[in-house]
Amino acid sequence: MAESKLKRTQRENHKRYKEDVKREGKPFFPYAMFHDTIMALVVVLVIIALACVWYFTAKHAKDGVGALGPLTSAKADPGTTSFVPRPDWFFYFLFYLLRVFKWPDSVFLGTVGIPTILLVLLIGLPFYDRRTERRLLRRPVAIVTAILVVLSMGVLTWKGAIAKESVGAENVQFVPAWAKKQGFEDNAKAVAGAKVFASLTCMTCHAYLGAGSSGPGPDLSAIAKGGRGAQGFADYVAQPSKFGNNVMPAFADIGADNLAALGEFLNASKGATATKK
Amino acid sequence: MAPKSARRRQLEAAALYPLDWVEERTGLVGGIKYFLFRHVPRDTNWMQTLGAATLTAFLVQTVTGVFLAMYYKPDPQNAYSSIQHITHEVTLGWLVRGMHKWGASVFIILMFFHMARVFLFGAYKYPRELNWIVGSLLLVLGMLEGFTGYLLPWDQTAYWATAVGINLNATAPFLGPFLANFLQGGAQIGPDTIARFYSLHMLLIPGGLIGLIVLHMYLVVRLGVTSPPWSPTAAGRERPDESKPEGARQGLIRSGDGQDEGH
Numbered sequence: 001m002a003e004s005k006l007k008r009t010q011r012e013n014h015k016r017y018k019e020d021v022k023r024e025g026k027p028f029f030p031y032a033m034f035h036d037t038i039m040a041l042v043v044v045l046v047i048i049a050l051a052c053v054w055y056f057t058a059k060h061a062k063d064g065v066g067a068l069g070p071l072t073s074a075k076a077d078p079g080t081t082s083f084v085p086r087p088d089w090f091f092y093f094l095f096y097l098l099r100v101f102k103w104p105d106s107v108f109l110g111t112v113g114i115p116t117i118l119l120v121l122l123i124g125l126p127f128y129d130r131r132t133e134r135r136l137l138r139r140p141v142a143i144v145t146a147i148l149v150v151l152s153m154g155v156l157t158w159k160g161a162i163a164k165e166s167v168g169a170e171n172v173q174f175v176p177a178w179a180k181k182q183g184f185e186d187n188a189k190a191v192a193g194a195k196v197f198a199s200l201t202c203m204t205c206h207a208y209l210g211a212g213s214s215g216p217g218p219d220l221s222a223i224a225k226g227g228r229g230a231q232g233f234a235d236y237v238a239q240p241s242k243f244g245n246n247v248m249p250a251f252a253d254i255g256a257d258n259l260a261a262l263g264e265f266l267n268a269s270k271g272a273t274a275t276k277k
Numbered sequence: 278m279a280p281k282s283a284r285r286r287q288l289e290a291a292a293l294y295p296l297d298w299v300e301e302r303t304g305l306v307g308g309i310k311y312f313l314f315r316h317v318p319r320d321t322n323w324m325q326t327l328g329a330a331t332l333t334a335f336l337v338q339t340v341t342g343v344f345l346a347m348y349y350k351p352d353p354q355n356a357y358s359s360i361q362h363i364t365h366e367v368t369l370g371w372l373v374r375g376m377h378k379w380g381a382s383v384f385i386i387l388m389f390f391h392m393a394r395v396f397l398f399g400a401y402k403y404p405r406e407l408n409w410i411v412g413s414l415l416l417v418l419g420m421l422e423g424f425t426g427y428l429l430p431w432d433q434t435a436y437w438a439t440a441v442g443i444n445l446n447a448t449a450p451f452l453g454p455f456l457a458n459f460l461q462g463g464a465q466i467g468p469d470t471i472a473r474f475y476s477l478h479m480l481l482i483p484g485g486l487i488g489l490i491v492l493h494m495y496l497v498v499r500l501g502v503t504s505p506p507w508s509p510t511a512a513g514r515e516r517p518d519e520s521k522p523e524g525a526r527q528g529l530i531r532s533g534d535g536q537d538e539g540h
Binding site: 027039077091098125131136139150247 | 312313315318319321323325326327329332333334337353357360364371372374375376378379380381382383387396397398399400401402403404405406409413414417420423424427430432433435436437438442444445446447448449450453454457464465501502503506510512513514515
């Protein structure tokens with residue numbers, strides 16, 4: 001009953017709208033189209049201006065990084081790299097959600113769960129907000145929700161933008177301290193593995209003795225307790241998907257020597273407490 | 278004077294002949310006339326140009342994208358060097374690439390602004406629900422364009438962002454690993470990945486975008502543009518003073534579950 005009343009109001013409102021527009025409205029051309037054309041020109045000019053600032057400041061900068069970033073970074077290199085993975089800016093909020101949900105059980109929420117729920121809520125909006133009221137001050141729930149959504153997206157985007165991922169070159173300096181704490185100073189292969197670990201992208205997803213990133217991967221300080229053994233760790237890192245891990249990238253490209261060293265290093269990582277013997 | 282006006286009539290008939298010819302066979306001229314001279318509410322404002330602005334950014338992407346595709350080579354050996362060639366050697370190549378790169382961000386920002394405008398105006402409500410859904414799908418497809426396009430320069434930024442992105446897809450239950458495998462064209466990012474992303478980026482997703490944009494604009498023209506809700510002369514406003522048939526008035530007053538009355 002209420003449903004049919006709502007439908008009748010909606011239809012009457014729209015009929016009245018159509019009549020009003022026909023009687024009182026202005027033709028799209030030239031009036032509205034004039035504004036649209038000016039706006040279109042502004043958009044094209046802004047895009048051209050961004051392209052010019054990006055190109056000319058980068059071209060004349062000594063390090064090739066202009067006001068809007070470099071023209072390109074170095075050529076893609078799947079093997080050795082200490083590159084910090086970072087998505088385009090409009091995915092920063094998703095990128096940061098991964099840090100909110102910790103590996104491994106709830107990471108699925110951040111990668112797929114929450115985005116799917118948000119998308120369903122977005123698409124379904126006209127179906128759960130069924131009132132005919134359009135004025136903002138009479139839509140308190142809508143206005144509060146909108147403010148919360150904008151704020152949280154803004155904060156997540158900003159946090160994603162400034163999230164500090166450690167850079168390989170900085171992490172290598174920790175290696176001697178790690179070797180001392182973990183007690184593998186005299187194991188040359190493990191020390192070499194620690195250097196590989198520090199200079200690859202490992203620490204953008206993993207923490208190690210307080211350094212690196214706390215997510216989405218687990219803290220590896222005491223990973224040896226898992227008891228995989230040096231060879232087991234090397235195999236795991238080479239192709240994590242073989243072990244049911246579909247999140248971590250494969251590192252088979254870094255070569256057998258690096259993998260073996262890395263395995264030795266992980267197998268020597270018994271947690272800082274192990275040094276008290 | 279008489280001969281001159283006869284000649285003028287002839288000229289006009291000659292000029293209009295192609296239009297009449299097309300109109301007789303397609304009806305398109307009438308459609309365009311309807312599109313241009315349809316009425317919109319008198320009180321539409323600058324916020325309502327955001328849709329046209331978004332469309333403009335999309336057109337910039339298609340035009341610059343066509344030119345980039347003439348020089349870009351979608352395989353791991355040549356992708357990076359072809360981007361370098363476009364940026365540093367091709368005449369105005371830097372401008373075309375720069376406009377495409379930055380136009381993408383402008384396009385996404387404008388989609389969000391346009392969506393915010395529609396939300397603030399309550400313009401997603403009856404009878405425009407479907408157009409809100411079409412718009413939401415356009416936003417998703419636009420972001421997928423961003424994701425697939427990001428890999429193509431084949432530099433470190435591109436490669437590692439995509440490696441992480443694909444691995445995040447893989448965490449989805451059931452379909453995730455298959456989707457990741459499909460996107461990569463194998464167990465790892467390689468030659469097939471770049472070709473797949475290129476194909477999605479310039480054939481499948483833009484095709485979907487263009488189709489949905491046409492539907493989006495058709496619905497805008499059919500359903501009309503909303504007035505700003507605060508406007509005292511908004512089209513479709515209720516007029517308590519106007520004498521109306523008794524039944525219609527009562528229907529209006531009783532309806533809306535107590536939300537719409539009293540203003």
